[in-house]
Amino acid sequence: MINKDLQLNEFLFSSGVTNIATRDGYGEGLLSLAQENENIVVLTADLAESTRVDKFEEKYPDRFFECGISEQNMVAVAAGLGVTGKRVFTSSYATFSPGKNWETIRTTVCYNDSDVKIAGHHAGIMTAQDGATHQATEDIALVRCLPNMKVFVPADYFEAIRITEYVGKIYGPAYIRFSREKTPVITTEKTPFEPGENFSYWVSDKPECIIFATGYLLYFSLLAAKKLKEEGIEVEVVNVSSIKPINEENIVNKVKDVRKVVTVEDHQVAGGMGSMISEILSKECPSQISFMGLQDRFGESGKSFELVSKFGLDDVGIKNTVLNLLKK
Amino acid sequence: MPSDISDKKVKFLEEKALEIRELIIEMLLNAGSGHSAGPLGMADVFSSLYFHTLNHIPSKPDWEERDRLVLSNGHICPVRYAAMALSGYFPLSELKTLRQLGSRLQGHPHRTSLPGLETTSGPLGEGVSQAIGIALAGKMNKKDYHVYVVTGDGEHDEGNIWESVMMGARYKLDNLTVIIDRNNIQIDGFTEDVMPLESLKNKYESFGWHAEDIDGNNIREIVLTLDKVKTIHEMPSVIIARTIPGKGVHFMENNYYWHGNPPNKEQAKMAMKDLRTLKNKIESEY
């Protein structure tokens, strides 16, 4: 059942559940940060409106810089600002930042330990009709391996606000991943977020399988959990919004009596959240894991939810993966 | 090398450009997403390339001797898809599949999905470099083909463009022509507000290129300039094609809202009406 302690959206399972894009949460979070801290600076590379920093630009024109279409230049400029006491958010699409400008981030932001936050927008196949060039499905892998970098993936609009506000209050490099599409609101303003802790959103006294989901796919994982329960199968669903830092003990404790795991992400299975979970579990708690995500192939053009189904990442796909794993 | 072009040929190319524009509107309406302004503005250049300049055989997209056309600003691909279908690369009916699941016409061009696209593009700044690779191979293999690259003006914010511009001059690539869609818009506004580019012509010239500055919606000028740059030796050429974004559809012209939005049903109807009026005008002018 739904974890009551987390005060989730009570209309989560209704057909009229509200949909808001996580990028809108980013825009909101920036506005509240800017009000409290005048060192917050925002940069974009010709994508102000679609990365939702247009309102910030309007309200704080002196703290906003338009870099033109130059992602490499943008992060290096941010790194320069970030060593002077400014706290800088760079806003572009995840395929270009951290994609195109990765080594620049590695050296000038991470190794340099500059106070720069990378907002990677339009991540995943949810970028839909634009096709594979614009669907970042490798970004988690790219940033997760960088020393000094923190990595977060909000599951919904409210969590996007909370994570944006959190990284805006701490020093140092951080990456946040956002989607373009409007997705179901899962949490409320009261739902806790703690860096490193990944809460179980669907709980059970005796789960047969643990589902780790990241981003909006948490919603489909919860739907799958509900359907499985209707068939008498108990699972637990964990929202992995904090990829780095991560409390490893917490992950192991959830799995150690179950040892059957499904990971769900809108990302390549190589190097993403699932890889991270398996790295943790293989140390002390070897388990059977089914990795859901893109299986070493690029995305393609299509309508967003059509693609989620095509790649088997909807509630039906997740439910079937759990059932298959339980048969093994 | 013809130093002039007949009125009849100009009329033919203008009509093809209009057909391309009509197909663009239909495709985008069907897809429900995509870019309107760039493709419409570049219809005259694409008509000139596909129906006059390029040495190509649409039924043999892999023909070794073909001229290569690299589309660096991949988001304007509807104009290329329309020109390709009209010249016989694939059936016109396939245009309806743009951006749909399973289509060969991906939202941004994917080389291995559709024969006749020389590269994959969408992420800006990467086309001139790839064209240099193709042009270098042409020289190495003693092939006569010419390499054309279409780029955006906003795209010139990318440092990668200037890295490749230096290299094009370094290797004296006279088999390479860059065409810039100088429509003065990008996503966040007018190019000169977002990141001033002028003087583009002086920049290219000081980098060692032959540069031409033309009206990119004037077929005669486009065709004659494309002919002329092939006669330039020992250096690559750039054609700065001044275009009107959204050209031909009055409410889209010069408005950057239309950079990344498709028309709805009502707007598509109005657009088609504009384009039909233009057709009648061409008829009466010649």
Ligand SMILES: Cc1ncc(C[n+]2csc(CCOP(=O)(O)OP(=O)(O)O)c2C)c(N)n1
């Ligand atoms: C590397 C990269 N950064 C950002 C984008 C997003 N983007 C797509 S089109 C565009 C504007 C391009 O401007 P321009 O080249 O002038 O094309 P136009 O808008 O005139 O069609 C941007 C920023 C991209 N496709 N690639």
Ligand SMILES: [Mg+2]
């Ligand atoms: Mg432009």
